[in-house]
Amino acid sequence: MLTSITPLGERSRGNRWAVTTAAYALGCVLGGATTGLVLGAAGALLPALPVLALAGAVCLLAAATDLVPGRLPVGRRQVDEQWLGRYRGWVYGVGFGYQLGLGVVTIVPSASTFAVLALALLTQSPGAGLLLGAVFGAARALPALALHRVHTWEQLRAVGAGLDARARTASHGTAVGLAAGGAVLLAGGVL
Numbered sequence: 001m002l003t004s005i006t007p008l009g010e011r012s013r014g015n016r017w018a019v020t021t022a023a024y025a026l027g028c029v030l031g032g033a034t035t036g037l038v039l040g041a042a043g044a045l046l047p048a049l050p051v052l053a054l055a056g057a058v059c060l061l062a063a064a065t066d067l068v069p070g071r072l073p074v075g076r077r078q079v080d081e082q083w084l085g086r087y088r089g090w091v092y093g094v095g096f097g098y099q100l101g102l103g104v105v106t107i108v109p110s111a112s113t114f115a116v117l118a119l120a121l122l123t124q125s126p127g128a129g130l131l132l133g134a135v136f137g138a139a140r141a142l143p144a145l146a147l148h149r150v151h152t153w154e155q156l157r158a159v160g161a162g163l164d165a166r167a168r169t170a171s172h173g174t175a176v177g178l179a180a181g182g183a184v185l186l187a188g189g190v191l
Contacts, residue, residue, distance in 0.1 A: 006150040015089030023093030025141035031101020032137020033130050039120035040129015051122050056186025062115035063178035101137035
């Protein structure tokens, strides 16, 4: 899906890339905020919890899960690419972004997504959950900016190959970040 919204593709559909991408980013943030708000509100209904220790454990578990080959046992649903030919750019931009921002209605590429969901619940606050979810959604939108210079098919292939080549490094980097953050949170919760 990521390589579907490029200046090259948007021009061929008679849309402006900047408008579609801005709508996509907005959709991602709104989707993430929705999930965070719902989970934060649900967490507020829970009794008081040792939040730091639990958050640390969640991050460490997610890091370990991301390092195990075989990927997560999640669905294979993608956004409906037929929207590209049916709707205006801003419509499918918001629609694709919202679905990806929600975090779990499309393919989940990393256990870090589940860590964010658990952390939103552990905030035990609708406002804090909303903020965490919005940041998650914004992070989901960022890779689309890598496509701003794609004006030819060769550039599209090169960007796609570059993203594929960096995927493993990014996955390991995410796992290391989760492990480091989890260790700090767990230590803070224990102390």
